[in-house]
Amino acid sequence: MTIQNENAQWTRRALILLTAISLWRLLYLFIVPLDLGPDEAYYWDWSRRLAFGYFSKPPLIAWINALTTALFGATSVSVRLPAVVLGGLGLWGLFLAARRIYSAEVGFWTLVVWLATPATAALGLIMATDVLLICCWSLALWTLWHSLEDDTFGWKLATALLIGIGTLGKQMMLVFPLLMLIYLLLSPQDRPQLKRPWPWLVVCGSLLFLIPPLWWNAQHDWITFRHTAHNIGGSNPDMLARLATFSEFVGSQLGLLSPLSWLLLVALAFSLLLQLKKLPRQTLYLLCFNLIGLIGFFLMSFKKSINPNWPAVFYPAGMILLAAWGRGALNAGRLDRLRRFFNPAWKLGLILLLAGYLLPFVSQNLLDLGRKDPTWRIRGWQEAGRVTAEILAQQPHSDKTFILGIERKHAAESAFYLPDHPRTYRWAGDPPVVSSQYEVWPGPFDRIGWDALILSDSGTPLPPKLLERFSRVIPLQKKEIDLGGSLPRRLDYYLGENLKSWPQRP
Incomplete structure (x- = not known):
């Protein structure tokens, strides 16, 4: 040849x-x-x-x-x-x-x-x-x-x-x-x-x-x-x-x-x-x-x-x-x-x-690896979006309520999986620390007077300076998102009433 x-x-x-x-x-x-x-x-x-x-x-x-x-x-x-x-x-x-x-x-x-x-x-x-x-x-x-x-x-x-x-x-x-x-x-x-x-x-x-x-x-x-x-x-x-x-x-x-x-x-x-x-x-x-x-x-x-x-x-x-x-x-x-x-x-x-x-299928049905499962962090977000949409719809001023994530992942996943893909925001501290694109974009300055549905991982307390930005912050619900194993994704939801101000970048 x-x-x-x-x-x-x-x-x-x-x-x-x-x-x-x-x-x-x-x-x-x-x-x-x-x-x-x-x-x-x-x-x-x-x-x-x-x-x-x-x-x-x-x-x-x-x-x-x-x-x-x-x-x-x-x-x-x-x-x-x-x-x-x-x-x-x-x-x-x-x-x-x-x-x-x-x-x-x-x-x-x-x-x-x-x-x-x-x-x-x-x-x-x-x-x-x-x-x-x-x-x-x-x-x-x-x-x-x-x-x-x-x-x-x-x-x-x-x-x-x-x-x-x-x-x-x-x-x-x-x-x-x-x-x-x-x-x-x-x-x-x-x-x-x-x-x-x-x-x-x-x-x-x-x-x-x-x-x-x-x-x-x-x-x-x-x-x-x-x-x-x-x-x-x-x-x-x-x-x-x-x-x-x-x-x-x-x-x-x-x-x-x-x-x-x-x-x-x-x-x-x-x-x-x-x-x-x-x-x-x-x-x-x-x-x-x-x-x-x-x-x-x-x-x-x-x-x-x-x-x-x-x-x-x-x-x-x-x-x-x-x-x-x-x-x-x-x-x-x-x-x-x-x-x-x-x-x-x-x-x-x-x-x-x-x-x-095979891991995404096995880990949901046969093998429970918890956080050691490499796919753990990319499961459950669509269901989290559905839950977030339900909680948002229950709020008294849902049409004047924006999504605020404590971490970047909360803001990004909510933006993608919520109906109509709303604009979402992230709390970056006071004064803000620029650690993602959400801090490069303008904050919710045009949402002054609105309410905010706040998402965080369970067990993570809200920063005191964030609480000061609202007239009142009310704990709403703690949700567990089933990921197919013994370790669910746990999210805490809060309602921030009447956004009074938002910190400016230095």
Whole structure:
């Protein structure tokens, strides 16, 4: 069999796999008993007030939510549909990158090991900024490698556009051009490209996409930059705390990627690092887009807690390396004796993936995990919306009563699941502490004299300064939302009568 025919066969297998997983994800949207999570509802609420930027993220997720809900209505399926589409597009970009760098066979097995992880299941079903980021990142890995091998201007332009669009999705995309320049600097074969204009034009062209969020931030006290700096900053005070956050980080990555796959990938990456000067060009390329970022998060995890999803963007290149090594297209010296664990690794990941898909059904009927259930926080919100609507209708001035959440999740979920999707508000303290988009938007200054239906988690007392803003605050009801296990969602409802004033931001 010729190499061309073999590549065609593996490409057909990849297309069949991608079609099957995309159709399954689409079906899953309709059958899964899960509501929109707090972050999904929060980003959807952004889409009702379109802007060039938002408190914590660039604007692309809000723009996409606005488009799909305008076309299909404000439903959980329409909000999550782009995750299925963009998740599939990102997988195809990853396959194309692996096929171009190694072969279609490596591309197919890259899809297998990447799909056989619990994290990828979430990426294809939950509408979050990581979906946009990883889609653009995977496609840019492909177009950038083409740019290095093909002098056609179109590949350079495509790379700049993908970096730029990805930057509008999540700030982490700004790392991509930096890693591109690091690779060009380290690669003897491609270092001469730094003397050509195209790498610098790619960087500058992609940065033009930052103009809208920069303009918005300039008008809002650079709030996104200050929020991002806060996430990066901070440090644990003692060694025990540092070891705890490092262990927490490692544990989260083992769970997201499946234990054996992650351990093999980390071992492979560090083994290749020891051979840095002798690495083939394509291996060095992928290592730059994988290990540099992981090392950064390893070091950061000794300083502070790391959100499990933060390093996700560095795994696509790593999955190509793992698949190439597992299929014998890449050698790693003494580590090659562990190649026999490649098949058990992706098979274990597949078992965990299937368990993840079944968990929402099992946890409601057979297995009671309580708060340890990863789906706990995204269940019960539709029922909570129904309960909230009933309590709202019972109030003496329901047409002059607005929804006030003590936490961001209360405001976002109520906005999505209440009939007619009312505008909701969040109490942020007095003076207000800007910790979400709800504080960037104007408070209920046009609701002075109205009543407020106040939501909080049970057991959370209302802040005294909030009570002062109303003529009277009356406890209404305590509600338990059945989530299918022994641990319900408990909400307290209060009626704030006659809003007298609202605190101004300093």
